Amino acid sequence: MGNNLDSEKVESCCTRESRTSAEAPLSDADASELEDLFKILANDTRLKLLHNLALAREMCVCDLADSLGMKPQAVSNQLQRLSDRGIVSTRRVGNNVYYRVVDTCILDLLHKAVCLLRDSEDRRDGVVSLASLNR
Amino acid sequence: MGNNLDSEKVESCCTRESRTSAEAPLSDADASELEDLFKILANDTRLKLLHNLALAREMCVCDLADSLGMKPQAVSNQLQRLSDRGIVSTRRVGNNVYYRVVDTCILDLLHKAVCLLRDSEDRRDGVVSLASLNR
DNA sequence: ACACAATTACACGGATTGGTGTAATAATGT
DNA sequence: ACATTATTACACCAATCCGTGTAATTGTGT
Structure with a gap:
């Protein structure tokens, strides 16, 4: 397979979002998946890892x-969780x-x-925004 | 600006994002705040609450x-957490x-x-699993 | 004042989480 | 074969989370 690491295109996500999901039902299953998605991001170590991997x-x-500034075990733990979700991959x-990050979305x-x-x-x-003038 | 029947404007967030934060340092403080943000969303009950409040x-x-289908105490607990973060407000x-949701972002x-x-x-x-070819 | 409904406050118990320490595994060099 | 480094696997423990049950609070009606 063509493994060209040089094509750094990250803007291929949610391009056709439109208004479809504006009134989606958000079933129990969807809510559970969303929960998992946010859970994986709800940790500062993993956030820093993703950020570092995004830059380098x-x-x-x-x-x-x-x-x-952490021990390799701790980092490996979190990387493992990111890997389990398919967010990063290893070489x-x-x-x-x-x-490296594979799920650029x-x-x-x-x-x-x-x-x-x-x-x-x-x-x-206290930055005056447009919304603040609405009241 | 399109057709807004009920004056539901939610698109006032991150309008000027551009590429500024593309290489932001993501300090410890930022990572911690991000963690808190994702944490508040990492719960299916709160997600459903937000969704219901977004519709009604x-x-x-x-x-x-x-x-x-939950007890009022449990719901109140989660609403309280959303309120503490300034995401919802009460009347x-x-x-x-x-x-109701006040932080529409x-x-x-x-x-x-x-x-x-x-x-x-x-x-x-849509993708034929590569792992299936591994054996 | 009293009863009642809606909401909240609070402590409890089970479950999950994340870093640590130790040990196991994989790859390299001598 | 042996030592060394890098990474991972695993058990442990403190901390947090979330629904529950009970009780307190607030507002309404009689």
Whole structure:
């Protein structure tokens, strides 16, 4: 298979979202899947790992551990969970195992979340937004 | 701006995101805040509550509890957590306390997440598993 | 004042989580 | 074969989470 690591296109997610799911029922199954999705992101270690992997293309466990100031076991634990969900994948080079993000849509969601945080920070700081004039 | 029948405008979030945060450092503080954000969404009860509140403008605790098939205490617990984060707000009418979503950006994020789930479902359905060839 | 309904406050118990420490596994070099 | 490094597997423990049950609080009606 063509393994060209040079095509870094991340904008292929939710392109046709439109308004379809605006009134989706959100069944129990969907709610459960959503819960799992958010759960995997609800940990600062995993968030940092994803972020580092998003910037550097590939990183091995020891480098990630060093970058986060954590022990390799702890990092490996979280990487394992990310791997189980299919978010990252591994490639072995000698003693080192290099991880990289394969589900780039996750990064898209993460990016959106960071954006929301900044928005709410702005709101707290008193930045006059258009919405505030609505009342 | 399109056709808004009920003046439901939710698209005021992350409008100017651009590429600024594409290489943001993601400090420990940011990671921690992100973790909290995802944590509040990492629960199916809260997800259902948010979804119901997104569809119906306002709902009281008992109706929400009835809708989810849960006891009012459990629902109230989760509503409280959503309220603490400023995601929902309350309005008292007699004995009833009506909740509604005020942080509509959260709904935006939720919508995005649903979208990603559908994408990955599509991917699973459409791609012949490589692992099956492994034996 | 009293009874009643809706909501909330609070402590409890079972379940999950995440880092740690130890040990096992895999790959390299001598 | 042996030592060394990198990664993983596993049991342990403290912390958190969430629904439950009980009790307290708030508002309504008589």
